[in-house]
Structures are given as C-alpha cells and as structure tokens.
Amino acid sequence: MTTPNEIDVALMQRVKAGDEDAFRELIERHQRAVISVIYRALGDAWESEDLAQRVFIQVFRSARRYQPTAKFTTWLYTITHNAIRNEYRRRGRHAAESFDALTQPGETGEPGAQLADPQAIDPGQLVIERELQKQIQAAVQLLPEAQRTAVILCRFEGLPYEEIATVLNCSVSAVKSLLHRARETLKEKLRGYY
C-alpha cells in the first residue's frame, strides 16, 4: 500500500523533470495545510494565499535539488516556516497588524475561515465564539517565532516532535521546551476563556 509520503516523493520526481501536472497535483494535495499554517501565523487570508503561492513556486524551483532524505511534508513545512519568518522580517513586526474577520467561504471563491455552521449556533453564542477566535489568534501570533511555529505544527498539523525539530533546525528537547513555554503563555493570555 502506497503511503502519502511515497505519493509525494513520486510526484516530486516528476516535478524534477518539469512535469507541471505533477506539480499541480502536489499543490492540490498540500494547499490547505500550507495556507492554514501561514494564516495562523499571519492572520490574513489573502496574504496567506499570496505567500503560499510563493512557497509552492519555491518548491518547484528547488525541485532539482530535492532529495527524499526526509518526509516531503517536513521539507515543505521548512520552506513554509522560512517564508513566514522572512515575511515577518520584511514587515518588521511580530504580531498581525490586522485581524482578518472570520468569514464563511464566499460564493465568489475568496478564502475564508472555516467555522461551524452558524445556523446551528444562536447569535449570542456566535459573537462569543468569534471573540474567542480573535483572542486565540492574537495570542498565538504574539508568541515568539519558534514557539508559534511549534504550536501550529504540533496542534494543527499533528507533526511529531522529531519533524518539528527538523523544520526548526533544533533538538527534540528544544521543541518540548518551546511547546511548554508556549502553553504556559497561552494559559495566561487565555485565562477566563477556559
């Protein structure tokens, strides 16, 4: 049985040869994960898509140098993390300047944050939920860069410590320390919401 990583590696071998259909398939397999990671770090849906495009273009241009020594997703997340870090440096700030209002996926196809069906929640609860989302997003974005990335990759992408260590270029014990400090900070910042 072919594993997801084996599929990715096979696609990358074709991308290496310039196969754009393989590249498109690779994008469709991982676009949601990449855009979500960037969105959680930057907080703006459109900017997330713009940066995600640049990440995939970087993947295509780096295909010739790609060697399947690690999981493809680890390599992809490393490129994504570097892109986010460069974007923060370019902007010269460490927190989102604007919080992109949570919207439902639009009919015109703009990116949207996926929420539970608002029809199933009463309006008062929806307001509380949106306020909570705002606080969570702000708290995560205010974390130091390495802690933020560790939280996003661990909690939302389900990566094990070892892969996070590869992405962040640090040790497994350093990843554990990053997560611990991040959790303590989030516990303080989100006190009252749990």
Add this chain to the structure above:
Amino acid sequence: MNCQKFQNEFDDRLDGRLDPARAQAFDAHTAGCPACRSEWQAYQAVWEIVSRQPSVVPSFGFAQRTLRRLHAPVERRFWQLPVFRWATALSLLALMCLTGGLAHRQAETNRRVAAYAAAQHDRLDDFDVIVALDSLAGKTDL
C-alpha cells in the same frame, strides 16, 4: 510520583509521548491530587480551545493561479532592473575616477608646496649665513 515530576510530564502526556506504564502513573496521580488535577485540566483546556482556531479553505482555482504565476515575468523592484544597476555601476566608477583624480591633483599640489618650502628654507639658511658673516664682520648687530 510527586507533584513536581507530575507537572514536568504535562507536555509528554498531552502529546501522547508517555509509555503505557508512565501514562498510568500519571493518571493515577491526577485522580489522587486535586491541585495537580486542576493544573492538568487547565493545561488540557487551553490546548483544546487553541485547536478551535479555524482553518482556511483555499479559494477556488488556487492551484491554477499558482501555475500561472510560475510562468509570469519575475516581478522586480526598480533597483533590480538592469538599467538601474548599470547606471549605479557607472556612477560609482565615475565617482572613483573623480576621487582618484582629485587625490592625484592634491598630491601634486602638496609636492610643489613642499618643494617651494624647501627652496625657501634653503634661501633662509643662506640668509642666516649671510647675517652671521655680517655680524662677525661687525656690519649687523644680532
């Protein structure tokens, strides 16, 4: 398991990294210690609500637009344009030539001034000799 050791294992327990025996010891301590149980529940609760941050649905046609962008002309800032780079290089070269020329001219001037001063010094030396000879001859009073 003491409380400090228990709290040191929060992350491993939360991320499923404890082996079955240690996980069992952890859960047993949770059941028997109200203070640690409260801390653990807060730790779990924060992690649970953080996960409620929504994901993003990519907009329709994202992959297609990415491919189009792959083939689009590379966006360049004005300082990356070849004409700007050539103009900058030539300006720097001209500036270097001008600076070099000025430095050479200044050095030449300094050389001439030094030569003039040396010549004047020789004349003054001659003057001193003349004054000394005259004084010896009683013609001037030093």
